[in-house]
Amino acid sequence: MKVPADTKASTTCDECPIRYRAVCARCEADELSRLEEIKFYRSFEPGQPIVWGGDRMDFVASVVSGVATLTQTLEDGRTQMVGLLLPSDFLGRPGRDRAAYDAVAISRVVLCCFRRKPFDDMMTAMPHLSQRLLEMTLDELDAAREWMLLLGRKTAREKIASFIAIVARREASLQESKPGGQMTIELPLTREAMADYLGLTLETVSRQISALKREGVIELQGKRGVLLPDFERLVGESGDDSDGGWIA
Amino acid sequence: MKVPADTKASTTCDECPIRYRAVCARCEADELSRLEEIKFYRSFEPGQPIVWGGDRMDFVASVVSGVATLTQTLEDGRTQMVGLLLPSDFLGRPGRDRAAYDAVAISRVVLCCFRRKPFDDMMTAMPHLSQRLLEMTLDELDAAREWMLLLGRKTAREKIASFIAIVARREASLQESKPGGQMTIELPLTREAMADYLGLTLETVSRQISALKREGVIELQGKRGVLLPDFERLVGESGDDSDGGWIA
DNA sequence: CGCATGGTTGAAGGTTCTCAACCCTCGTGG
DNA sequence: CCACGAGGGTTGAGAACCTTCAACCATGCG
Numbered sequence: 361m362k363v364p365a366d367t368k369a370s371t372t373c374d375e376c377p378i379r380y381r382a383v384c385a386r387c388e389a390d391e392l393s394r395l396e397e398i399k400f401y402r403s404f405e406p407g408q409p410i411v412w413g414g415d416r417m418d419f420v421a422s423v424v425s426g427v428a429t430l431t432q433t434l435e436d437g438r439t440q441m442v443g444l445l446l447p448s449d450f451l452g453r454p455g456r457d458r459a460a461y462d463a464v465a466i467s468r469v470v471l472c473c474f475r476r477k478p479f480d481d482m483m484t485a486m487p488h489l490s491q492r493l494l495e496m497t498l499d500e501l502d503a504a505r506e507w508m509l510l511l512g513r514k515t516a517r518e519k520i521a522s523f524i525a526i527v528a529r530r531e532a533s534l535q536e537s538k539p540g541g542q543m544t545i546e547l548p549l550t551r552e553a554m555a556d557y558l559g560l561t562l563e564t565v566s567r568q569i570s571a572l573k574r575e576g577v578i579e580l581q582g583k584r585g586v587l588l589p590d591f592e593r594l595v596g597e598s599g600d601d602s603d604g605g606w607i608a
Numbered sequence: 609m610k611v612p613a614d615t616k617a618s619t620t621c622d623e624c625p626i627r628y629r630a631v632c633a634r635c636e637a638d639e640l641s642r643l644e645e646i647k648f649y650r651s652f653e654p655g656q657p658i659v660w661g662g663d664r665m666d667f668v669a670s671v672v673s674g675v676a677t678l679t680q681t682l683e684d685g686r687t688q689m690v691g692l693l694l695p696s697d698f699l700g701r702p703g704r705d706r707a708a709y710d711a712v713a714i715s716r717v718v719l720c721c722f723r724r725k726p727f728d729d730m731m732t733a734m735p736h737l738s739q740r741l742l743e744m745t746l747d748e749l750d751a752a753r754e755w756m757l758l759l760g761r762k763t764a765r766e767k768i769a770s771f772i773a774i775v776a777r778r779e780a781s782l783q784e785s786k787p788g789g790q791m792t793i794e795l796p797l798t799r800e801a802m803a804d805y806l807g808l809t810l811e812t813v814s815r816q817i818s819a820l821k822r823e824g825v826i827e828l829q830g831k832r833g834v835l836l837p838d839f840e841r842l843v844g845e846s847g848d849d850s851d852g853g854w855i856a
Numbered sequence: 857c858g859c860a861t862g863g864t865t866g867a868a869g870g871t872t873c874t875c876a877a878c879c880c881t882c883g884t885g886g
Numbered sequence: 887c888c889a890c891g892a893g894g895g896t897t898g899a900g901a902a903c904c905t906t907c908a909a910c911c912a913t914g915c916g
Contacts, residue, residue: 442757490739494742498701498745505680505708507756508752508756509682512759513687514682550861551862551863552863566865567865570864583863599682764872799896811872818897831881865911875901876898877897880895884891
């Protein structure tokens with residue numbers, strides 16, 4: 361097992377790829393420099409745990425690059441993903457010194473970390489920080505509620521279609537474009553991780569993907585690549601009304 | 609159908625039952641009086657809608673008394689509860705002028721409402737307000753994630769046991785006591801609403817409650833009353849490890 | 857090469873849903 | 887007064903969907 365590579369802060373906030381989307385998005389130059397003093401980078405290899413639920417966690421962090429998951433596990437081993445952390449997402453909770461969930465790196469992940477205590481102090485001193493965190497937390501809550509609808513009421517087929525549509529929307533938004541028509545995407549998760557996300561078994565995930573392929577809703581390019589001949593048709597399979605994204 | 613009884617602000621914040629738990633919990637006397645200027649009360653009868661998802665919503669509010677639900681509906685009518693609003697909980701999102709979900713009064717509900725625009729302004733001017741809202745939102749996010757585990761991975765029996773345990777914990781906390789041993793509780797929801805909460809059909813809810821009764825895990829007192837001979841035994845049926853409440 | 861990891865597919869079985877009948881309570885109006 | 891209907895709840899039978907268990911395939915790496 362490779363050990364975490366704790367690296368020096370090698371990047372300045374000015375040239376940070378998540379400068380305008382992370383917790384620090386609203387900070388002015390002077391506020392940013394105070395954050396810069398307490399920040400440090402850590403990176404994790406694919407499959408490597410970032411923290412275990414219940415463990416002491418003396419930092420909070422922004423995801424700079426890569427994908428990580430937040431999962432919960434029942435005593436008999438059943439696991440459910442409860443969060444998917446993408447670049448600019450925030451990990452940890454101010455004022456709490458223990459991790460609530462298991463966090464695992466899916467791809468190579470770089471975190472911009474802040475020691476918890478000084479960060480907590482800045483939270484009260486810098487309204488720009490707490491306002492932005494509130495906004496991000498409210499967005500996460502909305503996403504969690506959308507996810508609850510999926511887990512509680514959608515069929516396996518609808519869950520898969522919804523997941524692919526979510527990934528497609530996000531890839532489109534990264535390219536500042538609207539999803540629609542034909543597009544190609546890359547699934548960020550294995551079949552097993554998708555199953556944990558969707559509350560299914562990996563076999564059911566595999567079968568439903570095969571079914572959507574058989575019916576021409578999607579085409580596969582390798583294991584992870586997906587070609588969508590018609591985005592709207594996929595959305596039609598997801599059970600959502602319209603585009604599922606009326607929220608701003 | 610009875611019409612909503614919009615009532616005057618008849619209570620001062622000093623004697624408000626949710627004074628130290630709602631969004632306003634951290635506010636000082638002077639801050640409170642500024643809130644008091646823009647607040648007004650509204651009440652809703654059982655079954656009455658508070659807002660429909662997508663509708664314009666020009667206020668945010670704290671639940672003063674009663675129980676309300678937040679639900680989402682798929683186009684074919686399947687519905688999933690995504691929030692359960694109890695006294696002191698917050699309804700609405702600052703900075704957003706449309707409701708994201710359907711909100712419905714379950715019992716008689718009294719809301720302490722604030723017009724959105726002045727409230728938004730106070731959010732930026734009064735850190736005590738936004739800090740408290742952040743804290744409440746983070747708690748809700750934790751609850752939503754617990755809920756996702758339930759929806760995605762628990763069996764019908766475990767879902768019912770979990771739900772009863774949640775209600776029991778809350779009733780205990782209202783009496784400032786710890787749950788345990790023998791206790792009696794009152795279910796706040798109909799079988800149908802429980803089904804919407806748990807991602808089940810109402811028949812399955814009814815059957816599982818009957819099964820728990822048959823096996824002596826619970827005893828029924830009327831439709832809503834439940835006697836728990838042994839709280840720990842119930843928790844053992846919920847699938848959670850230990851008491852499910854290690855978070856603070 | 858051999859093995860580990862990730863993925864696909866099949867058959868059988870079980871949990872939950874659907875459809876349906878029926879019960880109880882309570883409030884209302886003939 | 888009591889019949890009746892509405893709302894909420896229980897229970898049964900059968901079907902559907904998803905899981906479980908198992909075999910097998912493809913890829914990549916030491």
